[in-house]
Amino acid sequence: MYFEHSDRAKEWIGRVSKFMDDHIIPAVPTYEAQQKEGSRWKVIQVVEDLKVKAKKEGLWNFFMPSSSGHPKVDDTFQFEGETLTNLEYAPLAEIMGRVVFASEVFNCSAPDTGNMEVFERYGTRAQKDQWLKPLMNGEIRSAFLMTEPAVASSDATNIQCEIKRDGDDYVINGRKWWSSGAGDPRCKIAILMGKTNPDNPKHSQQSQILVPLDAKGVTIERPLTVFGYDDAPHGHMEIELKNVRVPASNLLLGEGRGFEIAQGRLGPGRIHHCMRTIGAAEAALAALCKRITTRVAFGKTIAEHSVWEERIARARIDIEMNRLLCLKAAYMMDVAGNKVAKNEIAMIKVSAPTMALRIIDDAIQAHGAAGVCQDFNLAKSYAGIRTLRLADGPDEVHARTIAMNELAKYGWTGKRKQEGESLPGMR
Template sequence: MDFAHSARAADYIQRVGDFIRAEIEPVEPEYHRTLHAQQNPYVVLPIIEELKAKARAQGLWNLFLPDEVHGAGLTNAEYAPLAELMGRSFIAPEIFNCNAPDTGNMEVLHLYGSEAQKKQWLEPLLRGEIRSVFCMTEPEVASSDATNMAATAIVKDDQVVLNGHKWFSSGIGHPNAKVAIFMGLTDPDAPKYQRHSMVLVPLDTPGVEVKRMLPVFGRHDEPFGHGEVTFTDVRLPVDAVIAGPGRGFEIAQGRLGPGRIHHCMRLIGLAEKALELACRRATSRVAFGKPLINLGGNRERIAHARIAINQARLLVMHTAWLLDTKGLMGARSEVSQIKVAVPNMALDVIDMAIQLHGAAGVTDDFPLAAAYSGARALRLADGPDEVHLNLVARRELAGYEQ
């Protein structure tokens, strides 16, 4: 592959980086202080809408979507460095309308949605007017094996009826969340990967109830959050099913390939931010008569962090290139490789940065504790390490085992 950025990508890298440095980084600390001082932190502060309007006016909008009509028309390899830049900030992805789970949901609607579904849901999502939710994981079954799914989406005449219990439904706390994509079992007798369907569920539909918002290491990720949701005899017209009954797994695979590139590159940006903070701390603080950088092998730790980040970035960029040139089936092993390698790398780098900050590193005076929480959760999100390692091993051992 050619590691040089295309002229189009280089232009976006410059403009996105400039916007983050000039518009987002100066206001982000105060944004977080103001948000967490709210009695109800599940709100959209005015600065978010102001920054979104500025980003959209500058053409820095829907950068993830490889469609030149609704997005920037970038390939996975071109978008990846932009995701890395956004990963340095907790609010930047939303500012550019490139935040999860909306990116994945918009891709689903773009690729599989009917014209009516696109008009009702995709268009306002593309404009950043509403937010969306993805409901797949369930508390009563091992959701690392999605075929265990107990929630149902049963087609009856001209309706689809949903019942089930979901949790870690990301984004459901956002005040602008209006629709969820629900995945459920439709036909238990169909072939294994044709049993499930994805259904668009307006969140104000009778029978949908958010039971609670779930903490992750004590954090609630406001204003998006992760919720526990029940669906009780939720009745919708059958045209709420995306692409037709039984196509849930097909859609899920199309959604998760690019999505894992986005997650991993954002994490690399987060690791870069942590390394930057570590270097500043280690060169500005003195202990036992020496700068921290000259104590206890800290120079070597900094060097190992740089090597690890660069290795991870190269692996992700290679995977993005494979997705662009060979499709998901030509990059299955590599997509799983990055999903294991990058969160573990980020955790190591962030942990090192926390150690250099001492007690301050585990407070909210620095973004490191929140970064560690997010990186650790991503060893579970979109499939735990063990599932991905099994796929990599299976591909590697093909032809060896009898």
């Protein structure tokens, strides 16, 4: 096995790392100052300024994997990006994950990345011209409306939001929440998953449709907080849709194909989160090490108290193991496709956030009371990473996928065997 990045990947790693060191990390104090000024829900100017610089340097839209093997609704639209493989993109996402707003600077932030992939793969030329082009240019933002407060949305077949055909339109009624990105004033379009065909088999009842956020009947009711953090200006919003009417041409791919689109979207999205999470873990470990080597307690630096040696060693081991698993998942997605890589995607989706939370928690402990306040961003990082154990499917759903795939090796189908019948290979 060969563990070295390709020359192309090394070039991108160098370019992104340099931009982070030269421009993004020095801009963190300015970002924090501008975020505190005026409304919580606003465009932060330093990010817009950095986006101009990144785009000028060609550091833009490099998350989109090749669509080879994935037939598209329309092939005439040329995506403006670098078309890196998942394996090439993985280390870049990790680098960006060290600063909370860095992904947006390169136009590689969620949920826009997943939504752009949906448009590129499943959208018509008209849909791409209207929405994908300004998203690629970083002129607008987008949201993905899937989760609902009234049902257990970890089982997406429970989703009840109604999408009903009425002549040349669809009429939408329902309530969504955790609609990430909808708090941004630049958020203009949402991809919504709802029910069009309630009498169909359960995985062909759902469809996905485009909903402009300024459509009549769309009401953003409130931002939801995570341990008190509102994640402004991005936000996680609760949205009511009451008799929202959109053209039938806004439907993506066709009625009953919502799950097909969701699986195409969520595979890359899940691994992007994991890549960025490893970057957040690296940042927390760096903060921990800097803190304990500069603070003195009981006559010696905190680093000299041996308990920290074990914690640091465990953190480095866990980061390295998770990085390798993440790279393996990315490689398998590239060479075998998302479906074949589903076990690896599920494993890293469970493992990476749990690993990062342990390291961030140790970093908080190293900072003492300062670690739980706003001064070091560790509490905010913990809150953000904690949501990833729920986002794009909770740990339990992914763990079930892993377990069922493992049990299938021994003939288990998910149903209890008849008395006296043994599993293959058992004695």
